[in-house]
Amino acid sequence: MALKCPECGQVAYTRTSSYEAPSVKRTWYQCRNLDCSCTFTALESVEKIIMKPHKSVAAEPEPRSDVPVLQPQTLGRYGSAYTHKDRHAQP
Ligand SMILES: [Zn+2]
Secondary structure (H helix, E strand, O other), rough: OOEEOOOOOEEEEEEEEEEEEEEEEEEEEOOOOOOOOOEEEEEEEEEOOOOOOHHHHHOOOOOOOOOOOOOOOHHHHHHHHHHHHHHOOOO
């Protein structure tokens, strides 16, 4: 990411950056104009989450109490579980 120099308006390059907080990043910039060479820092932070990923629903379904996780699943068990889940989805 590039930012304009506050002194001369030319593009400044990122020198280094570090996180102040999990959602706040401080970046050190140096102006690429050799006559200016201004060095400054900027803070970048998460402003708003537009849409959260639905990881908990898609990737990690709720563990079923009647089906132990460590139990080996045969094709027959998988089929019955799928039918049961399908029936459960429709009230
Ligand atoms: Zn500058």
